[in-house]
Amino acid sequence: MEAKRKLIGDDGLRLDGRAWNQLRPIKLEVGTLKNADGSAYIEWGKNKIMAAVYGPKEVHPKHQVLPDRALVRTRYHMAPFSVDERKNPAPSRREIEISKVIREALEPAVIVEDYPRTAIEVWVEVLQSDGGSRVAGITASSLALADAGINLRDLVVGCSCGIVDGQVVADLDDTEDKEGSGDMPVAIMPNLDRVTLLQVDGIYSRDQFQKAFELAIEKGREVYAMQREALTKKFFGDGQVSTSEEEVAE
Amino acid sequence: MVERKQVIPGDVIARGDYRYGSYVEKRGDMYIALRVGLAEVSREGIKLNPMTGPYIPRPDDEVIGKVIDINGFGWVIDINSCFDGFLPASFVFGREFSPATHDLTTKFKVGDIIGCRIESFERSRDPQLSIRGHGYGKIPKGEIIKISPTKVPRLIGRRGAMINMISERTSCDVKVGQNGVVVAVGPPEGVVKTAEAIKMIENETHAADLSRKVEEYLGGAPIGSQA
Numbered sequence: 001m002e003a004k005r006k007l008i009g010d011d012g013l014r015l016d017g018r019a020w021n022q023l024r025p026i027k028l029e030v031g032t033l034k035n036a037d038g039s040a041y042i043e044w045g046k047n048k049i050m051a052a053v054y055g056p057k058e059v060h061p062k063h064q065v066l067p068d069r070a071l072v073r074t075r076y077h078m079a080p081f082s083v084d085e086r087k088n089p090a091p092s093r094r095e096i097e098i099s100k101v102i103r104e105a106l107e108p109a110v111i112v113e114d115y116p117r118t119a120i121e122v123w124v125e126v127l128q129s130d131g132g133s134r135v136a137g138i139t140a141s142s143l144a145l146a147d148a149g150i151n152l153r154d155l156v157v158g159c160s161c162g163i164v165d166g167q168v169v170a171d172l173d174d175t176e177d178k179e180g181s182g183d184m185p186v187a188i189m190p191n192l193d194r195v196t197l198l199q200v201d202g203i204y205s206r207d208q209f210q211k212a213f214e215l216a217i218e219k220g221r222e223v224y225a226m227q228r229e230a231l232t233k234k235f236f237g238d239g240q241v242s243t244s245e246e247e248v249a250e
Numbered sequence: 251m252v253e254r255k256q257v258i259p260g261d262v263i264a265r266g267d268y269r270y271g272s273y274v275e276k277r278g279d280m281y282i283a284l285r286v287g288l289a290e291v292s293r294e295g296i297k298l299n300p301m302t303g304p305y306i307p308r309p310d311d312e313v314i315g316k317v318i319d320i321n322g323f324g325w326v327i328d329i330n331s332c333f334d335g336f337l338p339a340s341f342v343f344g345r346e347f348s349p350a351t352h353d354l355t356t357k358f359k360v361g362d363i364i365g366c367r368i369e370s371f372e373r374s375r376d377p378q379l380s381i382r383g384h385g386y387g388k389i390p391k392g393e394i395i396k397i398s399p400t401k402v403p404r405l406i407g408r409r410g411a412m413i414n415m416i417s418e419r420t421s422c423d424v425k426v427g428q429n430g431v432v433v434a435v436g437p438p439e440g441v442v443k444t445a446e447a448i449k450m451i452e453n454e455t456h457a458a459d460l461s462r463k464v465e466e467y468l469g470g471a472p473i474g475s476q477a
Binding site for chain 2: 038057058067068109116117146147149150152154155189191192228232248
């Protein structure tokens with residue numbers, strides 16, 4: 001792109017006033033949809049994303065059944081009103097790709113062997129889009145999976161980093177994503193210390209790559225703290241949960 | 251001494267050498283929670299009581315299901331799980347059962363609610379049900395109330411304390427399936443109270459003084475007992 005505007009000012013702040021390593025504001029809520037088995041809602045910068053989980057349930061069509069494990073299905077979809085110009089609601093090439101990478105980011109955390117011959121469906125609906133919607137979608141869907149009570153090895157949390165004006169920055173928004181020179185979404189399982197998603201576009205030097213990757217993980221851990229808080233609030237939040245002995249049947 | 255703590259998936263419950271039950275995974279010397287719930291660590295081992303989750307059949311569970319299909323060899327039962335139960339006709343008519351001579355609809359029709367027991371369940375096949383034993387079989391009438399399967403132990407209470415109290419105070423016969431399906435039979439106002447009490451247990455499952463709260467809500471004398 002010719003005659004680019006500067007995305008980082010002389011004071012070192014970005015267009016929206018953030019420092020290079022600062023996240024946008026994040027709000028997380030668990031169990032927002034009554035009819036789904038599990039659900040979560042996330043606002044990450046201008047992103048507004050709803051995630052819902054159904055299952056485990058019977059697999060249809062039957063020929064897709066896996067005899068020893070659950071089939072994880074994911075649909076990432078952008079609402080027609082989620083962008084400036086109406087988006088055609090039919091799944092685009094981009095959405096199909098993102099559905100696939102979200103599925104592959106979540107699957108290592110799900111203990112699929114515990115639910116043979118079933119399907120677990122994850123729906124990610126973008127109501128309003130901004131940069132970094134796939135990592136926001138992953139963050140919300142892993143909460144929805146935990147809310148549905150599916151056995152998980154760990155939560156999955158994402159964060160993206162990238163290069164803007166030749167400098168590594170955390171959590172790109174829409175403008176920085178489009179006008180910047182590189183984007184790197186990363187998803188991790190924070191307790192297991194495993195990376196489940198790593199995509200890169202743009203050209204990075206060795207040092208830049210290292211720095212962006214490490215920054216994404218560091219920021220991901222910050223988001224994990226918020227994820228934790230949201231889940232704890234839903235299930236233990238109102239102070240009603242007692243850790244004293246319960247009178248339960250054996 | 252039992253130590254209890256709130257956990258979410260991925261949390262380390264304890265380190266060391268313990269026996270452990272469902273929803274817990276061992277990783278090196280660490281015990282990891284796989285669900286959101288309350289973990290108990292004691293000398294006997296590690297137990298995790300999940301706060302949410304689907305019903306997964308286990309042999310000998312008593313469940314309440316609905317007949318959704320009939321084929322030549324038995325009934326297919328919806329047991330509120332991702333696996334449908336199968337009740338073989340030979341378990342009902344006995345060994346002399348023959349698809350040619352017996353009409354399965356004389357026993358159970360599609361839509362009937364039946365109480366049954368999980369006879370066996372393996373990963374590779376759907377759970378097999380049985381109605382052999384006392385108290386199983388068709389449930390001809392009653393109100394169906396659903397509760398999250400993870401909250402059933404709390405609804406039953408220690409040695410049935412909670413469910414017996416509800417049953418007594420509302421003058422209802424209350425049957426509870428491990429799959430989270432409850433059937434209440436009795437006077438209409440009793441059934442309403444039962445449903446309310448069950449909702450209360452579902453919403454405040456982990457409150458410290460839940461029994462007292464439910465008792466207070468239900469009031470003193472059983473419905474219909476006072477002159």
